[in-house]
Amino acid sequence: MVNYKDLGLVNTREMFKKAVAGGYAIPAFNFNTMEQMQAIVQAAVETKSPVIMQVSKGARNYANATILRYMAQGAVEYAKELGCAHPEIVLHLDHGDSFELCKNCVDMGFSSVMIDGSALPYEENIALTKQVVEYAHQYDVTVEAELGVLAGVEDEVSSEESHYTKPEEVIDFATRTGCDSLAISIGTSHGAYKFKPEQCTVDPKTGRLVPPPLAFDVLHEVEKKLPGFPIVLHGSSSVPQDEVDTINKFGGALKAAVGIPEEQLREAAKSAVCKINIDSDSRLAMTAAVRKVFAEKPAEFDPRKYLGPARDSMKKLYEHKILNVLGSNDKLAQ
Numbered sequence: 001m002v003n004y005k006d007l008g009l010v011n012t013r014e015m016f017k018k019a020v021a022g023g024y025a026i027p028a029f030n031f032n033t034m035e036q037m038q039a040i041v042q043a044a045v046e047t048k049s050p051v052i053m054q055v056s057k058g059a060r061n062y063a064n065a066t067i068l069r070y071m072a073q074g075a076v077e078y079a080k081e082l083g084c085a086h087p088e089i090v091l092h093l094d095h096g097d098s099f100e101l102c103k104n105c106v107d108m109g110f111s112s113v114m115i116d117g118s119a120l121p122y123e124e125n126i127a128l129t130k131q132v133v134e135y136a137h138q139y140d141v142t143v144e145a146e147l148g149v150l151a152g153v154e155d156e157v158s159s160e161e162s163h164y165t166k167p168e169e170v171i172d173f174a175t176r177t178g179c180d181s182l183a184i185s186i187g188t189s190h191g192a193y194k195f196k197p198e199q200c201t202v203d204p205k206t207g208r209l210v211p212p213p214l215a216f217d218v219l220h221e222v223e224k225k226l227p228g229f230p231i232v233l234h235g236s237s238s239v240p241q242d243e244v245d246t247i248n249k250f251g252g253a254l255k256a257a258v259g260i261p262e263e264q265l266r267e268a269a270k271s272a273v274c275k276i277n278i279d280s281d282s283r284l285a286m287t288a289a290v291r292k293v294f295a296e297k298p299a300e301f302d303p304r305k306y307l308g309p310a311r312d313s314m315k316k317l318y319e320h321k322i323l324n325v326l327g328s329n330d331k332l333a334q
């Protein structure tokens with residue numbers, strides 16, 4: 001049993017309280033590799049932002065759970081080495097799907113876990129979430145739960161269609177489970193193909209697909225029911241078209257990839273939405289950078305020569321999100 005506090009990590013409680021009061025959102029970036037971890041820490045330190053580093057079940061399978069835990073511990077030390085006296089880094093399990101997985105993460109030093117019972121019948125979601133909360137809270141680990149279903153594909157989480165969160169359920173759910181934050185479904189979606197072309201309109205100027213707007217009415221209803229309660233948005237990549245264009249220019253074949261417009265996320269960040277999950281955008285930035293090196297320097301075979309530019313590109317993306325979308329910069333104690 002390792003407690004996250006011994007690793008220099010923090011849970012989400014104070015962080016979310018300040019974010020809700022301050023009208024900004026904390027970035028939750030997924031990581032699987034050392035380069036991603038370094039880029040996240042560099043961006044958070046340079047912008048003085050708190051940050052959530054999150055690990056999916058797929059990441060645990062890919063990189064090994066123990067290694068990821070040590071990487072998060074390394075991230076805290078790395079942030080200090082870069083000159084950040086008081087880093088605020090959360091190690092979070094993304095989409096935990098069982099009590100055992102969540103318990104394992106708590107025992108391993110995670111400071112926050114998500115239990116995603118959103119695909120279960122309502123009462124079963126409550127029972128499972130409550131079980132995780134009761135265990136996690138013994139160690140002061142915070143718990144994110146989910147109500148409503150997001151469409152799209154993310155690692156092992158996938159759904160054909162979305163079901164908006166029902167605002168009339170949120171008080172009962174939050175009270176009975178004791179969860180610390182709630183992921184809701186208001187039209188965001190997992191992956192780089194968030195919407196089918198027939199769900200979108202076409203911008204006459206650029207010819208690009210414009211996705212349907214987020215259901216801000218649902219968000220506002222939820223906020224009215226649970227004033228000040230931390231709300232989480234999953235599936236909030238914006239799928240930057242310049243990265244998609246670079247990928248396609250250098251041999252890729254991404255068709256009609258569509259994300260959530262950044263203006264809408266900026267608006268959401270000002271509300272009780274205090275955690276915004278971004279994964280696909282960093283995958284795109286990494287892939288675009290690697291493809292560019294491969295196309296322009298076909299004789300290159302030193303991994304540092306393509307993973308290095310990929311890391312720089314992800315760092316730029318993370319900084320852009322923090323500064324221009326989430327507004328979480330300059331929030332760390334000096």
Ligand SMILES: [Zn+2]
Pocket residue numbers: 095154190234235277
């Ligand atoms: Zn998600």
